Amino acid sequence: MGLLDELEQEAARRNSDAAGEAERQAREKRWKDEVQPVAVRLGEYLSRFAKTLAAAERRIRLNYSIAGYGEVVAFGEAPFDCRIVPGAAQHEIEFAFAAQASPGDCSLVVADTPSKVRFISGVLQNHHLSGLHDVAKNASGEVISGRFQARGRIPVKLHALASAESGHMKISVSNVEAFGILTSTWTAEALTDEAFDRIGRYLLRDLATLTREKVDANTKRQLQSQIQRDQIKREWEAKLSVQLQEDEAKVIALMSPTASPRAFVTRAWSAVERVLRRGG
Numbered sequence: 520m521g522l523l524d525e526l527e528q529e530a531a532r533r534n535s536d537a538a539g540e541a542e543r544q545a546r547e548k549r550w551k552d553e554v555q556p557v558a559v560r561l562g563e564y565l566s567r568f569a570k571t572l573a574a575a576e577r578r579i580r581l582n583y584s585i586a587g588y589g590e591v592v593a594f595g596e597a598p599f600d601c602r603i604v605p606g607a608a609q610h611e612i613e614f615a616f617a618a619q620a621s622p623g624d625c626s627l628v629v630a631d632t633p634s635k636v637r638f639i640s641g642v643l644q645n646h647h648l649s650g651l652h653d654v655a656k657n658a659s660g661e662v663i664s665g666r667f668q669a670r671g672r673i674p675v676k677l678h679a680l681a682s683a684e685s686g687h688m689k690i691s692v693s694n695v696e697a698f699g700i701l702t703s704t705w706t707a708e709a710l711t712d713e714a715f716d717r718i719g720r721y722l723l724r725d726l727a728t729l730t731r732e733k734v735d736a737n738t739k740r741q742l743q744s745q746i747q748r749d750q751i752k753r754e755w756e757a758k759l760s761v762q763l764q765e766d767e768a769k770v771i772a773l774m775s776p777t778a779s780p781r782a783f784v785t786r787a788w789s790a791v792e793r794v795l796r797r798g799g
Contacts, residue, residue, distance in 0.1 A: 550608070550683035553707040558610035558681035558688060562603040564715045565614045565677070568722075569599035579723055581618050581675070583698055587642045589626025591669045593618035609682040614722070618675050618694070620648060622668040633663045640667075646698055647671055677722065692729065695722065703730050 572579075579595035595618040604611040630636040636651070643650060648671040655664045673694050681688040688710065691702045705714070720726045 546683055546686060549686055549707075554681050554683070554686060554688070555610060557707045557710045558612070558679070559605070561679060561688075561710060561715060561718075562601070562605075562610065562612045564719070565612060566601040566603065568719050569601040569614060572599045573597040577723075579616075579618070581673070581695070581724060583646075583673075583694075585642060585646065585669075585698070588628060588639055588667065588669070591620055591626070591646075591648070591673075592624035593620045593673050595619075595675055608684065609680060611681075612679040613676060615674065615676040618673040620650075620669045620671050620673065622650060622670050625650070625669040626667075628667040629664075630667060631664050633661060636662050636665055643667070643669060643671075646673070648673075677718070690718075690729070692721075695724075695729075696727065701729070 576597070581593045581595060583591040585591060595616045599616045602613045628639060630639050640651060648669045650668045650670040651665045653666045654662050657663050675695060676693040678691045679688055687707070688705045689702060690705060691700050693700050717726060718729065721729045
């Protein structure tokens with residue numbers, strides 16, 4: 520490598536270091552001037568929101584749909600907690616409360632076979648819920664029928680994390696408009712007073728969705744079809760698993776001592792001995 524090549528490489532490294540330093544300084548400036556202040560304001564808003572909800576004794580009605588069971592209705596009440604963890608390069612906020620399922624408002628499902636009892640119990644347990652009552656059992660103590668109305672507590676949470684590294688805020692909501700976690704990304708410019716109000720109304724379920732992102736009709740149909748296919752697949756997998764267990768139990772229960780494998784082998788040897796005797 521010649522002298523000029525070495526000098527060019529050194530110049531390139533210096534330019535790269537200078538560009539990296541300029542980028543780092545720009546990131547820090549954006550954090551301090553834009554992202555961090557708006558994250559602090561959101562934390563203050565949600566903290567005040569939690570206190571006001573408790574003072575107003577507000578109940579939040581949440582509706583969920585569970586494939587294979589039906590509708591679950593729950594009500595969120597105080598305490599409403601808001602935890603804020605500030606940092607030099609990030610700002611974390613967590614707003615949380617618990618929603619109690621209201622059995623009288625939830626779907627009533629009658630399970631008239633052992634397999635259906637196991638299936639619906641499993642579906643509810645996937646969401647940490649129960650609700651089996653009016654059960655009937657057979658002689659061996661197995662539940663063979665019952666009625667289901669969902670019971671249990673559902674944790675509801677909004678988690679927001681703003682960082683200097685990313686330059687934006689990521690907001691994740693758990694069990695708000697549906698079971699599971701939905702995540703969205705917000706720029707500092709998007710987190711206006713109107714956006715704060717939208718977040719509050721969303722948590723109160725006055726708004727169906729948190730963001731205003733528009734999805735074209737074709738994409739929406741594809742997403743809905745995929746969700747339906749996934750739900751049907753999960754339901755059939757669960758039903759087949761339960762049915763297989765039930766069929767195995769029936770076969771074992773119907774087997775008499777003479778139908779056991781050992782009895783079959785004994786009868787086979789007896790037949791062979793008879794053939795041999797005749798041949799002799």
